[in-house]
Amino acid sequence: MKAVFFDVDGTLITLKKNLPASVPQAIAKLRANGHLAFINSGRTKLHVMDPLLADMEFDGIISGCGTLIEYRGEVLFYRTLSTELIARAVETFKRHTIIPILEGRDFIYFDKEYQPFETYDGGLKKQLAEKIRPFSGNFGRWEASKFLCATNPNFSDVTNCLAALEKDLDFKIHNDHVFEAIPKDVNKGTAIAAVCERLKLDAADTFAVGDSVNDLDMFKVAGTAIAMGNAEPDAKAVADFVTTPAEDDGIYHALKHFNLIDG
Numbered sequence: 491m492k493a494v495f496f497d498v499d500g501t502l503i504t505l506k507k508n509l510p511a512s513v514p515q516a517i518a519k520l521r522a523n524g525h526l527a528f529i530n531s532g533r534t535k536l537h538v539m540d541p542l543l544a545d546m547e548f549d550g551i552i553s554g555c556g557t558l559i560e561y562r563g564e565v566l567f568y569r570t571l572s573t574e575l576i577a578r579a580v581e582t583f584k585r586h587t588i589i590p591i592l593e594g595r596d597f598i599y600f601d602k603e604y605q606p607f608e609t610y611d612g613g614l615k616k617q618l619a620e621k622i623r624p625f626s627g628n629f630g631r632w633e634a635s636k637f638l639c640a641t642n643p644n645f646s647d648v649t650n651c652l653a654a655l656e657k658d659l660d661f662k663i664h665n666d667h668v669f670e671a672i673p674k675d676v677n678k679g680t681a682i683a684a685v686c687e688r689l690k691l692d693a694a695d696t697f698a699v700g701d702s703v704n705d706l707d708m709f710k711v712a713g714t715a716i717a718m719g720n721a722e723p724d725a726k727a728v729a730d731f732v733t734t735p736a737e738d739d740g741i742y743h744a745l746k747h748f749n750l751i752d753g
Contacts, residue, residue: 491524491525491526491695492525492526492696492697492750493526493527493528493549493685493686493691493696493697494520494525494526494527494696494697494699494745494750495528495529495530495552495678495682495696495697495698495699495712496527496528496529496530496699496700497530497532497678497699497700497701497702497705498531498532498540498543499532499533499701500700500701500702500718500720500721500736501699501700501701501705501718501736501740501741502529502543502736502741503540503542503543504720504735504736504737505720505736506737507542508542508737509542509543510736510737510739510741510742512741513546513741513742514545514546515742516742517547517548517741518546518547519745519751519752520750521547521549523750523751523752525750526549526550526689527547528548528549528550528552528685529543529548529551529552529553530556530678530681530682530698530708531551531552531553532554532555532636532638532662532678532702532704533553533593534553534554534557534558534593534595534598534634535553535554535558535595535596536593536594536595536596536597536598536621538551538554539551549561549562550562550685552678552682552685554593554595554636554672555636555662555676555678555704556672556676556677556680556681556707557569557570557635557636557672557673557676558595558635559681559684559685561689566684566685566688567681567684568635569635569673569676570633570634570635570673571632571634571635571673573629573630573632575658575659576592576632576634577629578655578658579655579658579659579671580592580625582651582654582655583637585651586646586647586648586650586651586654587642587645587646587647588639588640588646588647588648588651589639589640589641590637590638590639591637591638591639591640592625592632592634592636592637593634593635593636593637594632594634594635595633595634595635596633597621597622597623597632597633597634598621598622598623599622599623599624599625599628599632600624600625601625601626635672635673636670636671636672636673637659637671637672638668638669639668639669639670639671640667640668641666641667641668641669642667643666643667648663648669655671659671659673659674660672660673660674660675660676660677662703663703664702664704670704677704678698678700678704678707678708679707679708679709679710679711679712680707680711681708682708682711683711692713693711693712693713694713696711696712696713697712697714697716697748697750698711698712698714698715698716699716699717699718699733699741699744700716700717700718700721701717701718701720701721701722701725701736702721702722702725703722703724703725705725706724706725709725709728709729710728714730714731714748715729715731716730716732716733716748717729717731717732717733718732718733718734718735718736718740719732719733719734719735719736719740720735720737731744731747731748733747
């Protein structure tokens with residue numbers, strides 16, 4: 491039995507927010523062959539199960555960059571940020587002209603006047619509706635595990651901001667406009683290790699499939715690292731195999747390449 495851990499955005503779902511027809515077919519075949527299929531996403535529990543994935547079955551879901559691990563409905567691990575750390579981090583982000591979005595299991599928090607991301611202010615806002623709350627008026631009532639932050643290279647002071655918080659948070663820098671802040675010593679890779687320990691799996695029998703910098707941690711732990719054809723250069727550089735892009739049936743081709751599915 492093998493276990494395969496899939497990122498969501500840019501991996502299961504294309505960057506244009508489409509689900510290739512071959513993906514549910516591939517996951518169904520994978521599980522029918524006796525292997526385990528896990529989601530392993532930076533998205534938090536609140537929206538990790540994208541509507542596009544609603545009709546698919548997975549053995550487990552890892553969300554929030556490893557901060558929440560679920561296996562067949564059982565919570566194996568959950569790490570949250572303390573109220574004190576959240577308050578200090580929000581103040582630090584804003585002082586350095588960085589827009590913070592606090593992501594939790596049940597709610598997402600941001601001050602809407604900042605209009606941080608089109609994703610949040612547009613499509614996701616419609617999808618989550620009442621689940622988006624402002625920071626103001628909710629102090630101390632947060633239950634959250636990570637931040638997603640918007641920056642502008644022209645005026646955001648990212649270097650000094652990260653230096654001020656590096657003792658408490660780890661950072662995944664995607665580009666000049668986006669980074670994630672997560673609890674220390676928790677990531678997609680530690681989540682794979684925790685699943686292996688709980689299920690008595692050898693890490694050599696695991697596969698990680700992703701496209702982004704926050705997938706590098708699971709690439710380090712998994713026995714085999716698979717980068718999508720649309721992956722960022724850093725992900726491709728350390729992958730054991732680069733499949734076709736998500737929109738070109740990358741998942742199906744990768745699982746077939748490693749004989750995890752037939753046909």
